[in-house]
Amino acid sequence: MTFPWLTLVGLLPIAGSLLVLVLGGRGGKAVALCVALADLVLGVAIWPMDSLAERHSWIGAIGAWYALDADGMTKLLVLLTVILVPIVLLAEWRVGDGRVPRRRAGRPVEADGVLPPRWSTEAFMALALMLEGFTLYVFMASDLLLFYIFFEATLIPMYFLVAGWGGPGRTGAALKFLLYSLLGGLVLLAGVIGMYALSAGRGAPSLLTSDLTGLPMGTGTERWLFAAFFIAFAIKAPMVPVHTWLPDTAEQARPGASSLLVATLDKIGTFGMIRFCLAFFPGASTWATPFVLTLAVISIFYGAFMAIGAKNLLRLVAWTSVSHFGFMVLGIFSFTTASLTGSIFYMLGHGFSAAAMFLVVGFLADRRGSALVADFGGAQKLVPVLAGVFLVSGLATLGLPGLANFAGEYLIMSGAWSRHLVFVAVAVVATVLAAVYVMLAYQRVFTGPVTEASEKHMTRDLNGRERAVIAPLIVLMLFFGLVPKPALDLVAPAAQQAMVHVSASDPAPSVSNGGK
Numbered sequence: 382m383t384f385p386w387l388t389l390v391g392l393l394p395i396a397g398s399l400l401v402l403v404l405g406g407r408g409g410k411a412v413a414l415c416v417a418l419a420d421l422v423l424g425v426a427i428w429p430m431d432s433l434a435e436r437h438s439w440i441g442a443i444g445a446w447y448a449l450d451a452d453g454m455t456k457l458l459v460l461l462t463v464i465l466v467p468i469v470l471l472a473e474w475r476v477g478d479g480r481v482p483r484r485r486a487g488r489p490v491e492a493d494g495v496l497p498p499r500w501s502t503e504a505f506m507a508l509a510l511m512l513e514g515f516t517l518y519v520f521m522a523s524d525l526l527l528f529y530i531f532f533e534a535t536l537i538p539m540y541f542l543v544a545g546w547g548g549p550g551r552t553g554a555a556l557k558f559l560l561y562s563l564l565g566g567l568v569l570l571a572g573v574i575g576m577y578a579l580s581a582g583r584g585a586p587s588l589l590t591s592d593l594t595g596l597p598m599g600t601g602t603e604r605w606l607f608a609a610f611f612i613a614f615a616i617k618a619p620m621v622p623v624h625t626w627l628p629d630t631a632e633q634a635r636p637g638a639s640s641l642l643v644a645t646l647d648k649i650g651t652f653g654m655i656r657f658c659l660a661f662f663p664g665a666s667t668w669a670t671p672f673v674l675t676l677a678v679i680s681i682f683y684g685a686f687m688a689i690g691a692k693n694l695l696r697l698v699a700w701t702s703v704s705h706f707g708f709m710v711l712g713i714f715s716f717t718t719a720s721l722t723g724s725i726f727y728m729l730g731h732g733f734s735a736a737a738m739f740l741v742v743g744f745l746a747d748r749r750g751s752a753l754v755a756d757f758g759g760a761q762k763l764v765p766v767l768a769g770v771f772l773v774s775g776l777a778t779l780g781l782p783g784l785a786n787f788a789g790e791y792l793i794m795s796g797a798w799s800r801h802l803v804f805v806a807v808a809v810v811a812t813v814l815a816a817v818y819v820m821l822a823y824q825r826v827f828t829g830p831v832t833e834a835s836e837k838h839m840t841r842d843l844n845g846r847e848r849a850v851i852a853p854l855i856v857l858m859l860f861f862g863l864v865p866k867p868a869l870d871l872v873a874p875a876a877q878q879a880m881v882h883v884s885a886s887d888p889a890p891s892v893s894n895g896g897k
Contacts, residue, residue, distance in 0.1 A: 385435050387449040387521050390423045390459065394466070395514035401507040409503035410474065413510060417467035420513070424463030428456055428871070434523070436589075443577065444586035448524040454725050454875040457868060458520045458652060461732045462645045464857070466513045470506050472740050472850045473637035476546050477502030499545040505635075508545075512538040512641060519649055525588040525657075529566075529573050535646055536562045542638040543630055554626075554633035561626040565616035572609030575602070576661065594660045594882065607665035610658050611673070618650030618706045621680045628687075631699035632752070636743025639695065643702045643739070644732035651709045651728060655721070655879050659713070663883040666714070673714045674804045680707030682807075685814035689821065694742040694752045697822055698735065701778055704811060705731050705786075708793055711808060715797035716885040721876035723792025726868055730777070730785030730861060737774035737854040741767065744847055745826070749838045754822065759831035763839040768827040770843070770851050775819035777858045780812060784862040788869070799888040 397416030401409040427433060434450040451459065477498050498505075515535045522528035536559060544555035576593055579602070580586045587593070598606070616623045627647075631639045659666050684704030691697035705727070712724030744767060745760075746752040761768040777784040780791075790812070797805045843851070861868060880886070 383432060383435075386423070386427050386430065387433055387435055387451060390420060390427065390463075391449075391514050391517040391521060393420050393423065393514070394510040394517070398507040398510035398514070401503055401510065405503050406501065410470075410506060413503070413506035414467060414470050416510060417463075417470055417513070421463045421467055424459050427451060428460065436523075439524070440526075443526070443588065444580065444592075445526040445588050446524045447527060448589055449518075449521040450523040451521055452875045452878075453871040453873070454652065454655065455520050457725065457729050457872055458645075458648055459517055461648070461729050462513060462516055462520070464853070465640060465644055465732065465736050466509060468736065468740075468850055468853060469509060469637040469640050471846060472640075472743070473502070473505055473509075473546075473635060474846060475502060476505050476635055476637065505542065505546060505637075508538040508542050509637070509641060512542065512646070516645055516649070520652060523590050525573055525576060525590060525593060527588075528590075529569060532569065532649065533566050535649075536566070539638075539642060539646060542641070543634040546635045546638065548633040550629070551633040554629045557626045558630045561616055561623065565613040565623075568609050569613035572606050572613070575606045575609065590656070590660070596661070600664065603662050604665045604668065607658060607662035607669065610653065610661070611669070614650040614653040614658065615676070616650070617647055617653070618710065619647065619703060620650075620676055620706060620710060621683050621703065624680070624684075624703050627703065628696045628699040631739070632693055632695045636695070636739045636746070639699070640736040640739045643699070644736040647702070647706070648728050648732065651706065651713065651724065654710065654713050655725070655875070659879045660882045666883055667716075667885075670714050670716070674711060674801060677707045677710040677714070678804055678807050680704065681711070681811045682707075682814070685811045685818060688818040689814065691818075692754055694745065694754060694822065694826070695739070697754075697818065698738045698742060701738070701815070701818065702731070702735055704815070705735075705778075708790060708808065711797060711801075711804065712789075712793035715793070715801055715804075716880065716883055717796035717800060717887050718873070718876050718880055719792045719796030719887070721796070721879050722869060722873050723789045723794075723796060725789075725872040725876060726861075726865065727786065727789030727793065729868060730787075730789050730858070733785055733854050733858050733861070734774055734777040737770070737851060737858070738778060740850060740854075741771045741774055744843065745771075748841070749834070754825050756834055757826040757832070757839075758835055759827070759829050760835050760839050761827035762831055763835060764842045766842045766848070768823075770855065771827065772823055773855055773858070775823060777862070779815035779819045782862070783859070785858040785860075785865075787862055788865040792869075 401413045437447045439445045439447045515531050518531040540555050540559050619627050681704050684700045688697050688700035709724045709727050712720040777786055780786045
């Protein structure tokens with residue numbers, strides 16, 4: 382029996398979250414950071430390991446198993462998750478400061494139009510660790526019921542992370558996030574029940590993903606089940622037109638919570654499309670390709686245009702992510718090895734750049750007391766280091782060569798070009814729009830004359846803790862931008878397996894070597 386490495390990776394942060402709640406102010410913050418760092422070590426340690434699969438009978442009557450596994454795609458997303466959580470904990474080290482008693486009516490005291498935190502810093506960290514554990518189990522689950530349980534479980538800590546800390550509209554934003562997510566969960570549950578019924582109809586039921594892959598089903602049934610899974614993952618991704626919860630949530634939540642939401646939790650959407658939609662419903666995936674690619678290109682453009690017009694920096698980052706998820710879906714449903722590999726790698730690069738952008742904007746907003754673009758101006762002269770990391774993070778977001786997003790974006794475009802020329806040609810224009818929304822935001826916030834408001838509020842640059850938060854993200858964006866090969870080699874087999882599921886082959890080159 383092999384050591385249960387995957388169980389340990391997922392269980393450690395969940396157990397740690399309970400310990401932090403018990404300890405509270407008696408060392409809870411330090412314990413939370415130590416647990417997150419220990420899980421980071423474990424997440425890195427499993428990278429080179431093979432034969433990590435764990436399987437134990439769970440509910441025999443319905444063929445459910447406690448089953449975990451980790452291919453290259455899972456390992457990459459596990460790595461992303463365990464890296465970001467300790468960074469977020471350090472960034473939000475004082476998120477509970479300013480917490481005040483509630484009035485007898487049960488409403489928090491409001492000061493200057495901003496709601497104070499409902500709960501302590503330790504509560505935030507416990508919820509972040511719980512979210513980490515649940516998210517890791519989602520990525521590692523190789524049983525459909527186990528996947529679904531943790532898919533839904535992630536809603537609990539994420540809801541409280543949004544509702545407990547952030548802007549004055551955080552309660553409404555948390556409710557909107559919850560309702561959209563529950564809708565996706567209900568649709569997915571219908572799909573899970575449908576897959577179980579098909580499996581049970583062939584004899585002994587099994588909810589192992591390996592047994593459900595290639596399960597025979599009629600064309601109509603396959604298309605309906607594909608729709609159930611795809612809608613759930615499109616909400617999570619998020620794709621137009623089921624995206625509206627994200628900008629509101631990102632604007633009202635703490636930047637650390639938004640980082641975890643967009644950089645890790647939302648990756649469940651694109652992960653699920655590859656892991657389940659392509660594997661379980663290859664015929665329906667091919668049938669739906671024109672529709673899905675149209676939605677992807679609309680998401681790319683709509684997100685970019687909304688980012689250009691955004692008046693709030695947190696909403697701007699959220700809109701850029703809508704655009705980026707469109708690129709990922711474009712790569713997934715282009716059905717080439719290069720585009721699929723690029724989409725998986727893009728999940729990693731986007732995770733680092735989105736987290737960096739949210740955290741940097743959070744540092745700006747904490748100083749100014751506002752995330753509105755109009756409330757800044759000339760800040761580069763006052764906080765040059767903060768201006769520099771904003772620029773680097775923004776350049777990574779727009780896919781600058783040498784930074785992490787470039788390799789994924791290039792592979793998506795080059796892989797999809799040979800099969801879907803029109804869609805790619807339209808999507809390429811959005812890369813120009815990305816430069817517009819990044820540089821326009823930088824110009825409005827950091828350049829020009831120093832405004833009176835900036836001079837009053839932007840009195841300190843990044844401190845030591847904040848530099849320790851941002852430095853790893855900058856290093857990782859540079860490393861995976863300059864040395865993408867280890868990660869690409871890791872995820873290539875998962876992309877090739879997805880190609881096998883949909884019975885797709887890479888288009889032959891139009892010109893052979895040497896023109897022969």
